[in-house]
Amino acid sequence: MREAAIIANVKIAVVDEDVIVRNFIVSTLMYSVNREILTFDDGFDAWVYFEESGFPDMVMADVNLQEIDGLALTSKVKKASPGTVVVLFSDLPGNETKARKQGSDAFLAKPFGVNELFNLVQTFVVEQDPADDPSTPP
């Protein structure tokens, strides 16, 4: 198996008003990618920052947020920066369909753990080897 390569200077933002869950996500992602992780406790602050400072490579947001909720944030981010990966998380099963409709790339159902966060890093942050893509001719 080849060694993984993390996307250079990857920028990840975590948006969640629950500081305990947010800090856990940040610790896991910071360790995984060895980079600073942007943190916001509401959707409005995150959106203002993205508009002013540029969009990150990946946004992880709780559906339940003040002012701009996770669903609205997904829609806005995908419209302004289609290349940004958006991952929504929630404790309500009904939000899964809503997340899909807004164009979320992944849905994380609470409670989740380290394995799920590593899975996200492996899927969206590790550069894919073209040899692994079945559509690439040998």
Place this chain on the structure above:
Amino acid sequence: MVDVKSVADLTRKTVRPPKDTLLKKREVFEMLRLGSKPENMREMELDDVFISRLQLLVIMTKSYLNKYPLGSYRERSILENAEFVKVDAEELAEDIVFFGWDENAQNGLNFEPVFYQRVKLLAVMAEAFAKGHSLEAHKQEALEKNLNTICEAITFSKTISDMQFLKVA
């Protein structure tokens, strides 16, 4: 009489779809779903976060023992995580002193009191290697022994070798 043309069409549709159909299928948006099953979904509690952070600390320690590279942010996240786990383990151990330990209790984490002492020791050793203190052979051996005992109490669905990105910093 068999209509050869319609059989050919049928075969193409069911067995070998045209190339453009395959391409379109690959482009169809599929959202990745991870985490709890819908029937088990609920808000995350402190116990969930404690166990997840402890699993993360185990992975951090195993990565260190495997000589995977550290970096400044990795060191910071180890220190933050170790501090959280240490404080939480102390509080959970105090709860046992205060409320007593019921071996048969079904609620809460309900680990043996000595488990939390082992977790505290793991956190202290993790802080040491994250600060750049090298652990002598006998300390590494003790660390591994402690780690294995903790791992017996908590479960993982992946091994460290599955996480290739930990081998780069």
